Amino acid sequence: MRDLWLIGIGTGSPDHVTREGLRALSEAGLILVPRKGPGKDDLAELRLRIIEEAGATARVVPFDMPVRDESLPYQTRVARWHDEIAARWQDAIAGAEVDGPVALLVWGDPGLYDSTLRIAERLSPAPRLRVVPGVTALQALTSAHAIPFNTVNGAVTVTTGRRLRDHGWPEGAESVVVMLDGECSFQGLAPEGLHLWWGAYLGMENQLLDAGPLAEAGPRVVEARAKARAAHGWIMDTYLLRREAP
Known part of the structure; x- marks a missing residue:
């Protein structure tokens, strides 16, 4: 080769x-x-x-x-x-x-x-x-939700579920995209002021989407993810978290 x-x-x-x-x-x-x-x-x-x-x-x-x-x-x-x-x-x-x-x-x-x-x-x-x-999953996710990847002049941190679990919210971050997270690690965050956009099977016929304040959307995503994984035997998903403007 x-x-x-x-x-x-x-x-x-x-x-x-x-x-x-x-x-x-x-x-x-x-x-x-x-x-x-x-x-x-x-x-x-x-x-x-x-x-x-x-x-x-x-x-x-x-x-x-x-x-x-x-x-x-x-x-x-x-x-x-x-x-x-x-x-x-x-x-x-x-x-x-x-x-x-x-x-x-x-x-x-x-x-x-x-x-x-x-x-x-x-x-x-x-x-x-x-x-x-x-x-990329980043493009597919933000396009599916019709949202911009970043805020005006705002930085975005792309990380993994493991790092979110081990280290919490990245210091100074405004928007965080989490990939490779099989444990819904957003559950370990204080939900106040955080908004969640989630997508699974992005681009496929069985695409799943959810969005809303983390306190409300988070439990829905945990349930939907578990059901989808049980039904299909696998799941690929990603999500974006963003601090809401004061």
């Missing part, structure tokens, strides 16, 4: 894929598609649908995603998980004839709270990387 293309595909709608992304798919020689286990087949199916609509003729090679060892410390288990994913990429490619660049379809954008670039660094020999940007 001399060339590895990481193609951002947005947050669930095939319409999120840019013309550059479609062209890259049509020019790829081999496309890797992750399988994430029972109950998550629709994630692979969406990727296959995008590949078909792009008119790609490349060979599609699936690979099974490993499971993180939750018994290990966080940084250690993530590092080992990335090592194993890289090994599975190489095994999948080694078992196939490659005629042209290898492509991976990346949910959202390869450069925003996504580990694909860090996993690619583990490959040996190192391939030439090309990154095709995609629609």
Whole structure:
């Protein structure tokens, strides 16, 4: 593998894929598609649908995603998980004839709270990387709610649920976007003066949205998220919190 293309595909709608992304798919020689286990087949199916609509003729090679060892410390288990994913990429490619660049379809954008670039660094020999940007969860969320990402001259902090739980509201922050939060970490915040905008399955047919003062919207989101995860077997969501003007 001399060339590895990481193609951002947005947050669930095939319409999120840019013309550059479609062209890259049509020019790829081999496309890797992750399988994430029972109950998550629709994630692979969406990727296959995008590949078909792009008119790609490349060979599609699936690979099974490993499971993180939750018994290990966080940084250690993530590092080992990335090592194993890289090994599975190489095994999948080694078992196939490659005629042209290898492509991976990346949910959202390869450069925003996504580990694909860090996993690619583990490959040996190192391939030439090309990154095709995609629609981010930040864009999909604010567009779905028809709100601006920032206030006038205001800064936005983008963080994770883990950091929100461990460190609370970021010092000096006005607007906070939280990604990768499986525990609804906003529950640990004092809700006074905070407004919440939440979205799950953004861009997909089963998109869910809610918004309102945190004290009111927060409990609704916790309930809706639990029901959706039970129904679909997986969930991808994000939310924006903003301090209301005095």
